[in-house]
Structures are given as C-alpha cells and as structure tokens.
Amino acid sequence: MIAAPWDKVPPREQLFVLVTGANSGVGLGICERLIDDFLATRPLTSHLILIPTTRSVRKSRESVESLRQHLRRTATTSPALRSRAGSSYYDPDDTLARVHLLSTQLDLCDLPSVYACAANLVAGTLTDPTDPVSPPRAYKIPRLDSVIFNAGFGGWTGLDWTGLFTDVFTKGLLAVLTWPSFKLARPGAVLNQRPVRSDLVPTDSPDNPLSLASAYDTKPSSPVLGEVFCANVFGHYVFAHELLPLLSRATPEETPGRVVWTSSIEPQARHLRLDDFQGVETEGPYESSKRLTDVLSLSSHLPATQRIAKSYFSPEDPQIAQRLPVRPSFYLTHPGVVASNLFPVPFPFILFWAYKFALYLARWLGSPWHPVTGYNGAVAPVWIALQDDETLEELEAKKIKWGSAASFSGRQDVKKTE
Structure with missing residues (x-):
C-alpha cells in the first residue's frame, strides 16, 4: 500500500469527513461547503480527506468530478484564500493538494450494502473513482472525525392540490412552505430482506430498541423494514455502530468522533407513533422517520438511555472496545427548507422553479428557515x-x-430550532 498524501502532516492537521447521499442536493452542498469552509478556516498546512458516499460507482465518479471542479474554482478565484497567503506568492495548486476526494458505495435500504461499506472503511481501503492510474491507488483510512448522515428518502407519491390551496388560504403561505401537510405518501412501503445481523433487526425482545415496531415479519429469516424508516434512520443507525472502530477514541484528550444526523424542520410530536415505530401505517412516513431521528439523537447522551446506549456505542470486537473506550457524540441538524424535486409532480421543470420562487418569497417575507439552495442548507x-x-x-x-437559516439578503447562519 502506498503512502497517503496526507501522511506528510501530523494527525492534528488531518480532517476525515464522510458524507452520505452526496451525489446531489443538500449532500453535494455539504461537501462543497466543507471544502470552502475548511480552506477558509483551517491552517494552511492542514489536509481535508472528504469521503462522499453514493449508491453506485457511476454516481461516485460524477460526484467526485463535480467536487473537484468546485475545488478548482474555489482555489483559483477565492480572494479570501489569496489574502490568507499574505505577502507570499499564492499557488492554487498548493490548495488543491490539501483536499483529497475518495468515495465508496452505500445503499441504506440494503443492509448487506451497509455492512459491506462499513467493513471496507474499517478494514479495507478507499480509492478515488476518477483516478487515471490503473488500478487506482488505494488508501487506508485511520479514523473518521465526522460522519454526516444526509442520505434519505421521502417516499412521496405526489401532492394534494386541494389541500395545498386550502392550506394557503387558511394557514398562510409561510406556514404552508415551512410545515407542509399536502405531500402524499404511500402507506405500507416495506423492504423485505434477509438479515446479516440478527441482533439489529426488530424482535420481540424488550431490550431491542426496535421491539415496538408494529409492521414486520417476525420470521428471523425474512424481517420487514419500513422503506422510509430504513433509508432515513435504521440504515444510518446500523452504519454508525459498525463505524465505531473509526469514530471511537483511546483517551478523552483526543477529539471525539462526531455523528451528525440530518433531520428536518417539518416533524412534530404527533408524527411519531410508538405503535407504528417504523412509520409503515402512517400517511407521513418521512415526518415519522425524522421525528424518530430527533428523539434518537437528542436522547443519546441522557442518563435514562445509557443502558441501551452503552452497548450500542461499544465496538463489537472486545479488544477494540477496550482500546477505544471513548464513544463518539451525536449531533442533530436540519437544512431548513431547500428546493428539491424529491416528489413526483406533473410538469416538474415548471413546478420546480415555481416552488423555488415561492421559497425565496417566504424568505423575503421574514422566514429564517428558507435557505433555498443545497449549499446554503449545508451551513448547520x-x-x-x-x-x-x-x-x-x-x-x-x-x-x-x-x-x-438565511436572512432576507441570503446571508447564511446557524440557528437553534425551537
């Protein structure tokens, strides 16, 4: 295995970040913003190792190519980077050499894919899918400083047009564009697949955090998982556990790994029913999964949850668990409201731009929660x-x-959600 280009600097000047669902939208915006903010704030000798995940090699290649174009544009045109160089000569190639793009494939609705991706990150190597060298150069990842769980699935089938116009007149435009109730979803969407880890699928055991799930096949050879639940919560939940050897630390003096969950501004308490834990029977599986994400992340550090959390945050290998006893931390974010085409509608191009204009209008009317673009939604x-x-x-x-959040003029900021 060849030496990695970031090995020439000490570990404290290396930052390893993985982003799921990074081929478009907020996920791609997160990667672009990571590059920009890292270069603008970190020492000029530090290196960023960015690992976007997608569901296919083709999408990984396209994502890395897009990010490399963004990096090159930032390195060559940013006045801030030139000013940071001071009186010395600024060479964009020096900036390009400090950002390294690798990728791997991850399908959160396919549990074997989740385990395979995690195993490859922990014990295998990663490559740049655009590497012209054949075979591509492979690098071992020593740790992960942050993983940002952005990938998700709405499960929507269309819009309730009558409900949309009724809500505009009865609730107001800002409420409709911030907490929409007019999106249609298909109840009962499930995944049926053979488990690869029997302890991390729904069972009747009271110690299993998924034992309250109502819609699954109790035969251990064929568990049923809610499609949106698996894409937005369970796949990431399993993935984070399997990545513990990279996220855990040996001593409290080391910066702990961070797991950054992406929720939504939309979910409210009524969206999560414990008798339908996976959101299979509800007409709002997306909101249910995001409310569950809120509960999962915000309760992860509470004393009342430590009986279950202790085992979850312990690596499976006892030797690794003993060597790396410091668990990672969970953090919760949401992108505000951004323009996306996640739900099928007639005349999608026209309606997408109409929707995007409506989001700008909501921001101009005073809403802080309409960043509109994926890049702006990545700030948190x-x-x-x-x-x-x-x-x-x-x-x-x-x-x-x-x-x-975003101001009237579009200035982005991070804001506490009430």
Missing part, C-alpha cells in the same frame, strides 16, 4: 463538523437541534 452540519470541541461543549450542542 458543516458548522458542527468544523467547530472546535470547546465551543460545542460550551453551547451544549448535543442538546440542540441546529438549523440552517
């Missing part, structure tokens, strides 16, 4: 990933749902 998770530990502890950041 990127802030968590790059912020120093002391600041996060002082703010008690693990107890807060952090949202991406």
Whole structure:
C-alpha cells in the first residue's frame, strides 16, 4: 500500500469527513461547503480527506468530478484564500493538494450494502473513482472525525392540490412552505430482506430498541423494514455502530468522533407513533422517520438511555472496545427548507422553479428557515463538523437541534430550532 498524501502532516492537521447521499442536493452542498469552509478556516498546512458516499460507482465518479471542479474554482478565484497567503506568492495548486476526494458505495435500504461499506472503511481501503492510474491507488483510512448522515428518502407519491390551496388560504403561505401537510405518501412501503445481523433487526425482545415496531415479519429469516424508516434512520443507525472502530477514541484528550444526523424542520410530536415505530401505517412516513431521528439523537447522551446506549456505542470486537473506550457524540441538524424535486409532480421543470420562487418569497417575507439552495442548507452540519470541541461543549450542542437559516439578503447562519 502506498503512502497517503496526507501522511506528510501530523494527525492534528488531518480532517476525515464522510458524507452520505452526496451525489446531489443538500449532500453535494455539504461537501462543497466543507471544502470552502475548511480552506477558509483551517491552517494552511492542514489536509481535508472528504469521503462522499453514493449508491453506485457511476454516481461516485460524477460526484467526485463535480467536487473537484468546485475545488478548482474555489482555489483559483477565492480572494479570501489569496489574502490568507499574505505577502507570499499564492499557488492554487498548493490548495488543491490539501483536499483529497475518495468515495465508496452505500445503499441504506440494503443492509448487506451497509455492512459491506462499513467493513471496507474499517478494514479495507478507499480509492478515488476518477483516478487515471490503473488500478487506482488505494488508501487506508485511520479514523473518521465526522460522519454526516444526509442520505434519505421521502417516499412521496405526489401532492394534494386541494389541500395545498386550502392550506394557503387558511394557514398562510409561510406556514404552508415551512410545515407542509399536502405531500402524499404511500402507506405500507416495506423492504423485505434477509438479515446479516440478527441482533439489529426488530424482535420481540424488550431490550431491542426496535421491539415496538408494529409492521414486520417476525420470521428471523425474512424481517420487514419500513422503506422510509430504513433509508432515513435504521440504515444510518446500523452504519454508525459498525463505524465505531473509526469514530471511537483511546483517551478523552483526543477529539471525539462526531455523528451528525440530518433531520428536518417539518416533524412534530404527533408524527411519531410508538405503535407504528417504523412509520409503515402512517400517511407521513418521512415526518415519522425524522421525528424518530430527533428523539434518537437528542436522547443519546441522557442518563435514562445509557443502558441501551452503552452497548450500542461499544465496538463489537472486545479488544477494540477496550482500546477505544471513548464513544463518539451525536449531533442533530436540519437544512431548513431547500428546493428539491424529491416528489413526483406533473410538469416538474415548471413546478420546480415555481416552488423555488415561492421559497425565496417566504424568505423575503421574514422566514429564517428558507435557505433555498443545497449549499446554503449545508451551513448547520458543516458548522458542527468544523467547530472546535470547546465551543460545542460550551453551547451544549448535543442538546440542540441546529438549523440552517438565511436572512432576507441570503446571508447564511446557524440557528437553534425551537
């Protein structure tokens, strides 16, 4: 195995970040913003190792190519980077050499894919899918500083047009564009697949956190998982556990790994029913899964949850668990409301731009929760990933749902969600 290009600097000047669902939208925006904010704030000798995940090699290649174009544009045109170089000569190639793009494939609705991806990250190697060298150069990842769980699935089938116009006149435009209730979803969407880890699928055991799930096949050879639940919560939940050897630390003096969950501004308490834990029977599986994400992240550090959390945050290998006893921290964010085409509608191009204009209008009317673009919606998770530990502890950041906000003029900021 060849030496990695970032090995020439000490570990404290290396930052390893993995982002799921990074081929478009908010996920791609997170990666772009990570590059920009890292280069703008970290020492000029530091290196960023960015690992976007997608569901296919083709999408990984396209994502890395897009990110490399963004990196090159930032390195060559940013006045801030030139000013940071001071009076010395600024060479964009020096900046390009400090950001390394690798990728791997992950399908959160396919549990074997989740385990395979995690195993490859922990014990295998990663490559750059655009590497012209054949075979591509492979690198071992020593740790992960942050993983940003962005990938998700809405499960929507269309819009309730009557409900949309009724809500506009009865609730107002801002409420409709912030907490929409007119999206249609298909109840009963499930995945049926053979488990690869029997202890992490729904069972009747009271110790299993999924034992309250109502819609699954109790035969251990064929568990049923809610499609949206698996894509938005369970796949990431399993993935984080399997990545513990990379996220855990040996001593409290080391910066702990961070797991940054992406929720939504939409879910409310009524969206989560414990008798339908996976959101299979509800007409709002997306909102149910995001409310569950809120509960899962915000309760992960509470004393009442430690009986279950202790085993979850312990690596499976006893030797690794003994060597790396310091668990990672969970943080919760949401991107605000961004323009996306996640639900099928007639005349999608026209309606997408109409929807995007409506989101800008909501922001101009005073809403802080309409960043509109994926790049703007990435400010909260990127802030968590790059912020120093002391600041996060002082703010008690693990107890807060952090949202991406934007002012009337479009200036992005991080805001606590009430």
